[in-house]
Amino acid sequence: MSAVGISNVAKYYGKVAALDDVSMTVQDGEFFGLLGPSGGGKTTLLRAIAGFVEPDRGEITIAGKAVSNIPINKRDIGMMFQNYALFPHLTVAENIGFGLSVRHRPKAEIAERVRQLLELVRLSGFEGRKPKQMSGGQQQRIALARALSTNPKVLLLDEPLGALDKKLREEMQFELKQIQRDVGITTVFVTHDQEEALTLSDRIAIMNGGRVEQIGAPRDIYERPRTAFAASFLGTANFFEGVVSGRGDGVTRIELPDGQAIFTTDEAPAGARVTAAVRPEKLLAGPVGAQGQEGRTNTIQGRVMAEVFAGNSVTYKVDAGNKPVTVFVQNRTDERFGPDQTIALTWAPYHTILVAA
Amino acid sequence: MNKASSALSGLYLLLILFFLYIPIIVMMIMSFNRSELYLLPFEFDLVWYQQLAQNDQLIGAARNSIVIALVNTVIATTLGTLTALCFARYEFRGKRVLQGMLVPTLTMPWLITGTAMLMFFFWSGIGRGLHSILLGHVALSLPYVVIIVGARLRSLGVSMEEAAATLGANGWQTFWRVTAPLMAPGIVAAALFAFAISFDQFVISYFLAPVGTSTLPVQIYSAIRKGFTPEINAISTIIILASMVLMIGFARFSKFGGER
Numbered sequence: 368m369s370a371v372g373i374s375n376v377a378k379y380y381g382k383v384a385a386l387d388d389v390s391m392t393v394q395d396g397e398f399f400g401l402l403g404p405s406g407g408g409k410t411t412l413l414r415a416i417a418g419f420v421e422p423d424r425g426e427i428t429i430a431g432k433a434v435s436n437i438p439i440n441k442r443d444i445g446m447m448f449q450n451y452a453l454f455p456h457l458t459v460a461e462n463i464g465f466g467l468s469v470r471h472r473p474k475a476e477i478a479e480r481v482r483q484l485l486e487l488v489r490l491s492g493f494e495g496r497k498p499k500q501m502s503g504g505q506q507q508r509i510a511l512a513r514a515l516s517t518n519p520k521v522l523l524l525d526e527p528l529g530a531l532d533k534k535l536r537e538e539m540q541f542e543l544k545q546i547q548r549d550v551g552i553t554t555v556f557v558t559h560d561q562e563e564a565l566t567l568s569d570r571i572a573i574m575n576g577g578r579v580e581q582i583g584a585p586r587d588i589y590e591r592p593r594t595a596f597a598a599s600f601l602g603t604a605n606f607f608e609g610v611v612s613g614r615g616d617g618v619t620r621i622e623l624p625d626g627q628a629i630f631t632t633d634e635a636p637a638g639a640r641v642t643a644a645v646r647p648e649k650l651l652a653g654p655v656g657a658q659g660q661e662g663r664t665n666t667i668q669g670r671v672m673a674e675v676f677a678g679n680s681v682t683y684k685v686d687a688g689n690k691p692v693t694v695f696v697q698n699r700t701d702e703r704f705g706p707d708q709t710i711a712l713t714w715a716p717y718h719t720i721l722v723a724a
Numbered sequence: 725m726n727k728a729s730s731a732l733s734g735l736y737l738l739l740i741l742f743f744l745y746i747p748i749i750v751m752m753i754m755s756f757n758r759s760e761l762y763l764l765p766f767e768f769d770l771v772w773y774q775q776l777a778q779n780d781q782l783i784g785a786a787r788n789s790i791v792i793a794l795v796n797t798v799i800a801t802t803l804g805t806l807t808a809l810c811f812a813r814y815e816f817r818g819k820r821v822l823q824g825m826l827v828p829t830l831t832m833p834w835l836i837t838g839t840a841m842l843m844f845f846f847w848s849g850i851g852r853g854l855h856s857i858l859l860g861h862v863a864l865s866l867p868y869v870v871i872i873v874g875a876r877l878r879s880l881g882v883s884m885e886e887a888a889a890t891l892g893a894n895g896w897q898t899f900w901r902v903t904a905p906l907m908a909p910g911i912v913a914a915a916l917f918a919f920a921i922s923f924d925q926f927v928i929s930y931f932l933a934p935v936g937t938s939t940l941p942v943q944i945y946s947a948i949r950k951g952f953t954p955e956i957n958a959i960s961t962i963i964i965l966a967s968m969v970l971m972i973g974f975a976r977f978s979k980f981g982g983e984r
Contacts, residue, residue: 417890439889446890452883456905466891469901517892 369431370395370553371416371521376425378411378577385411386422387577393521393555398547400568401557402601408577409557413523416555418442430520445514445552446523450530451506453498459485459509460494466517484512487546504535511543515550522547524556528563540566561601565589573597589646594723598644605650605692607643607719611635618716625688629665631719642724648695649718652683652704655711666713667692671704685712748964755957772958779955785943786959788854789923792939796861796922801915803862804869805907811870812877813885826867837864838928845932852934860928865918872917876910916974920967 371393378386386408393399401409414420416427418439427434434442453462461468463484464477485491488508498506507527514522527543528536544567547554558564564571565585573580573588573596581588581597592598595606607629609621614637618630621643635641645665655668669687683694683704694712704710758769776782811823829837838860845856884906888898926941933942940963944956 417886419886439886440892440894442890444890446887448883448887450881450883452887454884454887454902454906465888465893465901469888469891469893469897513887513891523890 369393370397370429371399371555372426372428372431373412373416374426374428376412376415376422376427378415378420378422384577386415389425389574389577389579391572391579391582393553396551396553398544398554398567398569399556400564400571401555401574402559402561402564402568402571403574403580404559404600406576407574409559409574410525411577412574413525413555413557416521417444417446417523443517443520444523445517445519445521447507447510447514447525447527449526451498451510453506453510453513455498457497458494459490459496459498459501462498462509463513463516465513470517480516484516487515487549488512503531504539507531507539508542511546515552520553522552522554524554526558527556529558529560536563543567564601571601573600575600591720592644592722595642595644598720598722603647603693604644605647606722607645607690608724609641609643611637611639611641613637621719623667623688623690625690627667627688629667629719630716631721632717633719633721635721641721644720644722645714645718647682647693649714650692650694650712651714652685652694652696652710652712653702655709664713665716665719666711668709668711671706671708671710674704674706683710685710687712751957752961752964755954755961757954760954772954775953776955776958782940782943782947782955782959785938786940786963788937789940792854792858792861793919793922796858796865797915797919799858800862800865800869800918800922801911804866804914804918805873805911807866807870808873808877809903811874813882826870829864829867830871834864834925834927838931841928842931852932854937856932857929857939860932861922861925864925864928865921868917868921869914872914873907873910876907876913880906912974916971923967 369392373389373391376386376389377384389408389412401412403409411420415422416429418434418437422435429442429444454465457465460478460481463481467477467480481494482491485493488511490505490508490512493501493505493509498509501509507530511527514524528539531539540563556567558567568585570582570584571588572582575596580600581593585601588597588601592601592604595604598604598606607621607623609623609629611619612622612628613620614634618632619635620628620630621635621641622628629643631643667687669685669692671683672686672691673684675682675684679698681696681698681703683696685692685694692712753766755772756766756768756770758767758771811819841856841860841863842852845851845859850856850859880903884902885898888902893901924941925939926945929939930942930945933939938946940959944959947953947956
């Protein structure tokens, strides 16, 4: 059963569409990421699920029930806010117990639940502290415990790790994922951080300009991006624009403006203008002439413009026919390319992906 | 910090304290001095306090001032807090205009406001009296309350109230369990301002006071005009001590609307 259903939801602020005919289905128990740039609509969508934003059109369902007429406090959701929004005047125990307290649950039951949740987030013994007396990472875990306290049907996370520094963020990613799995709660989270989306999500919806660009498992989107935006927002991509000039042997030939040609296993009608994306790590860099020039391998030549050493890999910026191409080279051998050296870049045709511009 | 600049900033602090507190301290000391003409040497005496106890006019005026200031505090703080909440949490037509109208009243000279009020109250039949003084004080202190409580609400943001809603709290629960306790320091600070504005107010009270009744500042002013007696020092000393105790207490409690 779908835990959260979004169908044809639209929201306008004046003439600007914050959400433009958005549809998606989040499965039971799924960790679902909304990824996109700021202004992409992801936060508006999350707030629409929570009930802070009322869609102008479309329907949102939680556990199969339409929620448009259900106020926020009856939607049975748990939400973790970007700044955590812990109540500064209440203790940790009172913060976590707040949801049960407003439901008038017995004191003993609340205390027991608070104890369980603090154990879950590994902060037992902190009951009497005030949020201010805790570190950012601890506050974040308290906020998570509070969001889980009422056993909500869906957990909503707004930039859950955004306020933490890099090292803590990496630690918390694993912990968050672990807790989500243990609890088995359907989770929708918003992030602009592609790494966070990749590591946490079972599936990702990439949003841009109020629309969904692509929905899928992180790996599927990474390997087969459907749009240029999806390709460049999740990972890095080189784009080649050209005209389809024929098909044969299971590959499509694309002629680039500078006369070079590349091949893809994707299909497109002859004469069509297409955009092809190639990931920088799929490119193999080498001296010109060293490659076996088989017709089914892509080979283009270019001049090295810049080199950035990153320890385990080297990034080259290569000028291939007045077009900058980025190449990641694993730091495996002593082979290095100097500035202005002309090198050959090769890759398999199935790594050339035709995307919508 | 080097020695010269350290000495300079010490001097600066000393000058501030000197000009701020020396006149007050001199006045307080003189209230205990026997001489009516401030003659030294100092001779301790409570004569002016004894005279003050028999000065019904001054005591009556002080009572008027305290009652008006307290009632003003309750009314202005309540109305102002509700207004600030409304501005901070709701969208409605004309909100910007109304918010903008708050500010000019702060910069308008009290003399002008007082004159306008006197004319308006006379023309509208409200007339002069303690009731119109109270009306004037509420009108004066309301913008301060709205601005102070509003600043507190703005700095709090809405996310804690939103969090309460997602946790199942209804509007009433959210207000009493989250909003009210969080804005309490702002309300306390605003109430202090409302009290002080009313208690200090001279111009408007002077214009609106009917013959025979007055507030403390008005009474002190007319007493000075007739001829200064150290009774004024005595009542001033009492007020200064009382308000200092009050202020220090509140400042400790609320840090004037800042973070606790």
